[in-house]
Every structure is written in C-alpha cells, then in structure tokens.
Amino acid sequence: MPLLTIENLVVEFATATGPFRAVDGISLTVDEREVLAIVGESGSGKSVSMLAVMGLLPWTAKVTADRMEFEGLDILNMSEADRRKLIGKDVAMIFQEPMSSLNPCFTVGFQIEEVLRFHLGLDRKARRRRAVELLRDVGIPDPEQRLSSFPHQMSGGQCQRVMIAMALACNPKLLIADEPTTALDVTIQKQILDLLMSLQTEHGMGLIMITHNMGVVAETADRVIVQYKGRKMEEADVLSLFENPKSNYTKALLSALPERATGDRLPTIASFMDGFEPAGDVR
Numbered sequence: 001m002p003l004l005t006i007e008n009l010v011v012e013f014a015t016a017t018g019p020f021r022a023v024d025g026i027s028l029t030v031d032e033r034e035v036l037a038i039v040g041e042s043g044s045g046k047s048v049s050m051l052a053v054m055g056l057l058p059w060t061a062k063v064t065a066d067r068m069e070f071e072g073l074d075i076l077n078m079s080e081a082d083r084r085k086l087i088g089k090d091v092a093m094i095f096q097e098p099m100s101s102l103n104p105c106f107t108v109g110f111q112i113e114e115v116l117r118f119h120l121g122l123d124r125k126a127r128r129r130r131a132v133e134l135l136r137d138v139g140i141p142d143p144e145q146r147l148s149s150f151p152h153q154m155s156g157g158q159c160q161r162v163m164i165a166m167a168l169a170c171n172p173k174l175l176i177a178d179e180p181t182t183a184l185d186v187t188i189q190k191q192i193l194d195l196l197m198s199l200q201t202e203h204g205m206g207l208i209m210i211t212h213n214m215g216v217v218a219e220t221a222d223r224v225i226v227q228y229k230g231r232k233m234e235e236a237d238v239l240s241l242f243e244n245p246k247s248n249y250t251k252a253l254l255s256a257l258p259e260r261a262t263g264d265r266l267p268t269i270a271s272f273m274d275g276f277e278p279a280g281d282v283r
C-alpha cells in the first residue's frame with residue numbers, strides 16, 4: 001500500500017471576483033522510502049496541493065477529492081482531532097521561509113520540545129535530551145547552548161536546520177519539503193539538500209520535494225510529477241523525464257536550463273504552451 005494516495009484533488013478558493021481553481025484534478029501516490037518531486041513554475045498549485053494534504057489551507061479553500069489517504073486512512077474526512085494527531089507526527093512539512101516559519105517569540109529549544117510534548121508526551125528531561133540529539137543530527141554545533149537561542153540569533157541555514165529537526169522530531173513516515181532551499185544562499189542550498197537526502201535515507205522516509213528547480217529534481221528524485229496551472233502535465237521516473245520528456249511543458253522546462261540551450265536566448269514557456277487551457281477562473 002502506498003504511504004499517500006491522492007485521486008482527483010481539486011482546490012478552489014473563494015475570491016472577491018469568484019471561485020479560483022488552484023488545483024485541478026491532481027492524482028498521485030508516494031511509497032515508503034520513495035522521493036517524489038513535484039516540479040512546476042510559481043503558481044502551478046504545488047504548495048496548495050500539499051497544504052490540502054496537511055489540512056493547512058484557509059477557510060476560503062474548498063478541497064474535494066475522490067480519495068485522499070495516508071496509509072489507508074481517509075485524511076479528507078477524518079475529524080480535526082484525529083488529523084492533528086497525524087499531522088506533525090507521521091506526516092511533517094518544512095517550508096521555504098525558515099525565518100518566518102519559526103515563531104520569533106520562543107527559543108528554538110522550546111519550539112522543538114513543544115512538538116515532542118504534544119505528539120509524544122515526553123517529560124521535560126526526555127524532551128531536552130531528544131531536542132539536543134535532533135539539533136546534533138541536523139548539524140547544529142553546540143546543540144545544548146543553541147537550544148536557548150531565538151530564531152533571529154541564527155542564520156537562515158541554521159533556522160532551516162532547526163525546521164528540519166522539528167519535522168523529524170517524531171520520526172515521520174512522510175516528509176513534505178516545500179522549496180526547502182529557495183530562500184537560502186547558493187552555498188548553503190547544497191548543504192541543506194545533502195542533509196535532507198541523507199536523513200531521508202537514514203530514516204527511510206517517503207519524501208515529497210516541491211521545487212521549481214530541475215537541478216534539484218535531478219539530484220534528489222526517484223519519480224517526478226510536472227504540474228502547470230493546477231494540472232498534472234506528466235509523471236515519469238526521473239531518468240525517463242530528462243531523457244524522453246513527453247509533455248510540451250516538460251520540454252519547455254528542460255529547454256530553459258542554460259546547459260541545454262541551443263540558441264543565443266533561452267526559450268520562454270509561453271512559446272511551448274500555445275493554446276493550453278489553464279484551470280484558474282471557473283466562473
């Protein structure tokens with residue numbers, strides 16, 4: 001059985017000008033220990049589809065699906081209380097802005113320990129011990145001291161390491177990483193990506209890597225879903241996608257890689273997608 005199964009996910013937002021369909025019939029599965037990349041340009045509905053899985057969308061979002069299951073459990077129709085037990089424990093997510101994802105008012109130690117208290121009910125001593133271990137695992141030097149630091153006292157890369165530590169606190173079976181390196185310096189990006197991949201192998205987690213970067217896809221994924229304007233354009237294993245892309249949009253993304261360029265200028269996506277009917281406004 002796959003870890004996560006989604007069939008025909010649709011997300012519509014109520015907006016001042018009428019309903020807006022951000023995700024239009026996405027289906028996917030992720031297996032244990034598998035790395036699935038979801039790739040597409042900004043606004044293609046990558047984050048919204050995963051926020052729907054986490055139950056983190058605002059009330060203006062209407063989420064429907066034929067099926068949305070985690071290990072066979074219906075996560076679409078489960079109670080809020082049951083979902084809270086699952087989310088953050090068996091399914092965890094890290095976001096693209098580590099600085100704004102951490103609460104500036106609390107020390108990083110408190111924030112990690114809070115996850116351990118809520119989900120695992122560990123006592124104070126055990127929480128402390130586990131928090132130190134987690135910070136060490138994600139490569140933060142002097143973890144005992146760093147527990148009492150506030151997010152603004154740490155660099156962006158260190159904050160992202162703390163976010164990863166929080167996500168891993170309860171040994172999740174599935175980790176969703178939403179553009180985890182986008183907000184970081186190029187040199188730090190590689191370190192964080194390497195860290196994520198080594199933790200994924202070590203913990204045997206399923207991983208969904210949301211990215212707009214084909215380089216990240218090539219380095220991390222087993223399988224890839226290409227998304228455009230809320231729809232799935234193509235799904236393939238990573239090698240087939242790079243060697244033999246089927247959809248025009250995938251071809252466009254690949255031709256936009258500087259190393260694949262043939263002329264003086266990089267082609268634009270629009271020149272490949274003439275006549276494509278987007279989702280979007282559904283009035």
Ligand SMILES: Nc1ncnc2c1ncn2[C@@H]1O[C@H](COP(=O)(O)OP(=O)(O)OP(=O)(O)O)[C@@H](O)[C@H]1O
Nearest residue numbers: 013015020022041042043044045046047048049058
């Ligand atoms: N709360 C909201 N209300 C209305 N529209 C929204 C809301 N949240 C997201 N959207 C719209 O849904 C679409 C998909 O957004 P989403 O954030 O999933 O894109 P993305 O592919 O993850 O892009 P990015 O990489 O920039 O995050 C966008 O057009 C966005 O403006």
